[in-house]
Amino acid sequence: MITEILGSVTCGFPSPGLEHREEPLDFNQLLFRHPSSTYCLRASGDSMEPLIYPGDILITDRSLRPRDGDVIIAEVDGMFTAKRIMIKDSSISLVPENPSYMPVPIVGELISFGVVTGIVRQFRRSNG
Amino acid sequence: MMGLADCNSFYASCEKLFRPDLRDKPVVVLSNNDGCIVALTSEAKALGFERGATYAECRAQLETSGVTVFSSNYALYQDISDRTMNILRHFALHVEPYSIDESFFTVPVKMDYPDYAMRLHNTLKRMTGLMISVGVARTKTLAKIANHIAKKNGGAHCILPETESEVLKNTPIGDVWGVGHRLNKTMLHCGISTAWDLTQRSDAWIRRMFSVTGLRTACELRGQICIDEENPVRQSFTSGISFEKKISTIDDLECTISCHCEVLSRKLVNRGLAASFISVQILTDRFKDDFYFGNSSRALEQPASYAPALFRSAKAVLLTIFREGLEYKTSRVSVFGLSKLACRQFSLFDSQNEVSRLEKEDRFARFSVCQPELTCLSSGLLRKGNLLRHCHLSPHYTTRWSELPSVW
Numbered sequence: 001m002i003t004e005i006l007g008s009v010t011c012g013f014p015s016p017g018l019e020h021r022e023e024p025l026d027f028n029q030l031l032f033r034h035p036s037s038t039y040c041l042r043a044s045g046d047s048m049e050p051l052i053y054p055g056d057i058l059i060t061d062r063s064l065r066p067r068d069g070d071v072i073i074a075e076v077d078g079m080f081t082a083k084r085i086m087i088k089d090s091s092i093s094l095v096p097e098n099p100s101y102m103p104v105p106i107v108g109e110l111i112s113f114g115v116v117t118g119i120v121r122q123f124r125r126s127n128g
Numbered sequence: 129m130m131g132l133a134d135c136n137s138f139y140a141s142c143e144k145l146f147r148p149d150l151r152d153k154p155v156v157v158l159s160n161n162d163g164c165i166v167a168l169t170s171e172a173k174a175l176g177f178e179r180g181a182t183y184a185e186c187r188a189q190l191e192t193s194g195v196t197v198f199s200s201n202y203a204l205y206q207d208i209s210d211r212t213m214n215i216l217r218h219f220a221l222h223v224e225p226y227s228i229d230e231s232f233f234t235v236p237v238k239m240d241y242p243d244y245a246m247r248l249h250n251t252l253k254r255m256t257g258l259m260i261s262v263g264v265a266r267t268k269t270l271a272k273i274a275n276h277i278a279k280k281n282g283g284a285h286c287i288l289p290e291t292e293s294e295v296l297k298n299t300p301i302g303d304v305w306g307v308g309h310r311l312n313k314t315m316l317h318c319g320i321s322t323a324w325d326l327t328q329r330s331d332a333w334i335r336r337m338f339s340v341t342g343l344r345t346a347c348e349l350r351g352q353i354c355i356d357e358e359n360p361v362r363q364s365f366t367s368g369i370s371f372e373k374k375i376s377t378i379d380d381l382e383c384t385i386s387c388h389c390e391v392l393s394r395k396l397v398n399r400g401l402a403a404s405f406i407s408v409q410i411l412t413d414r415f416k417d418d419f420y421f422g423n424s425s426r427a428l429e430q431p432a433s434y435a436p437a438l439f440r441s442a443k444a445v446l447l448t449i450f451r452e453g454l455e456y457k458t459s460r461v462s463v464f465g466l467s468k469l470a471c472r473q474f475s476l477f478d479s480q481n482e483v484s485r486l487e488k489e490d491r492f493a494r495f496s497v498c499q500p501e502l503t504c505l506s507s508g509l510l511r512k513g514n515l516l517r518h519c520h521l522s523p524h525y526t527t528r529w530s531e532l533p534s535v536w
Binding site for chain 2: 034035036037039040041042043044045047057058062063073075078079080081082111113
């Protein structure tokens with residue numbers, strides 16, 4: 001007797017890798033440790049060269065407390081500025097990387113927007 | 129214990145977040161279409177400006193007092209709101225967003241509540257850059273009162289059970305959550321002037337006088353949790369606009385109606401809903417003697433979320449309420465009878481063509497949600513900026529690569 005079966009049959013071996021499939025690399029996971037308190041800011045000016053160039057995107061985490069040597073975003077004279085923070089005893093100064101600029105001593109309270117945790121620099125910019 | 133986190137002058141604070149030059153400066157935010165003031169910082173309040181004042185009236189005064197004015201930038205506010213709620217979720221249980229700038233939550237475990245409230249306030253301030261008042265108490269209604277107190281002193285306040293009666297005696301009944309202007313009047317008339325007075329009446333009396341909602345408020349004030357609904361399911365959506373220049377022709381009104389239909393369509397599609405009924409309202413200046421309020425509604429041929437389908441019906445409604453020779457100031461469109469689009473039932477007599485047309489429309493509606501530039505020709509006039517104003521719009525700092533804040 002011949003029984004007719006209708007339907008599709010998958011040919012070939014099932015992939016042995018299927019069970020071991022992992023998620024592709026996710027830059028959000030790498031760059032945004034605390035997504036809800038992390039902001040992107042755009043650099044301009046040359047005071048932080050050769051560390052930061054104009055057009056770089058600064059990934060800034062508000063939830064971190066600035067520590068000696070961190071690059072932070074501070075509010076100075078009503079503007080955001082990226083500088084390295086140097087804490088010696090009780091005096092705080094904001095130090096530019098570029099030697100042609102002078103460090104800015106902080107008198108009174110330091111207003112910090114957040115700590116820069118990374119930069120994104122594109123050689124060929126396709127967006128923004 | 130329940131908590132309420134509420135952001136102080138939220139819209140204005142969001143605008144200041146990326147404008148260090150505006151620290152301690154007066155700022156106001158205008159409503160949709162730059163109609164009136166909807167949010168202002170304490171500095172602007174100190175100058176005598178008030179919520180609800182129309183922009184046209186106080187424009188000159190704002191300029192001379194050096195107040196920075198913003199149009200509402202909802203993309204920014206919603207992003208900051210989402211971030212804030214997510215941060216709150218790290219420190220609290222069952223976070224229930226109540227509005228764009230306030231959230232109820234449950235305090236995790238038994239702990240030093242006043243200390244928890246203060247620490248939460250400080251942490252939220254550091255991580256969001258916003259002033260967020262934290263109120264903690266046994267029920268949501270009491271947490272509202274705690275939050276009210278927190279706003280006035282220090283940003284955090286906890287009402288412990290043993291201090292409740294003292295606090296309630298000092299809380300005017302009109303300040304209680306759920307007691308609106310009218311209910312306040314009735315309560316005062318019945319001799320209830322403080323929250324404490326209400327808690328002392330019998331349940332039967334309260335229920336008879338103020339229905340079950342009044343009783344619920346009383347129980348909450350006594351420390352029994354009664355208000356537990358998560359956000360209720362939306363029954364309707366409305367889109368409205370007040371025009372800069374008065375409109376007298378039906379063509380111009382149609383443009384505004386079409387624009388509303390697009391807004392509503394996006395709202396429906398984003399939630400996977402379809403509307404069964406649509407209503408249109410057109411109003412002239414309500415302070416004039418010949419005030420006219422045209423209002424009518426009708427059922428849609430089929431539950432829909434597709435903007436042109438909404439517009440077809442809205443246009444027909446508009447024709448029935450439009451009166452020649454009047455100067456219209458406001459138009460509104462509402463959709464209601466909302467149901468899940470997936471559960472739509474086709475009628476027995478729908479042809480196959482009709483069914484596939486509706487499916488195409490659904491697909492197009494879903495597609496157009498991601499394409500803000502895609503718009504109905506019928507609303508073209510609005511897009512040209514003839515009617516819709518947002519002259520003081522700030523950048524989308526957190527949602528567009530091209531509009532990131534600058535650092536020097």
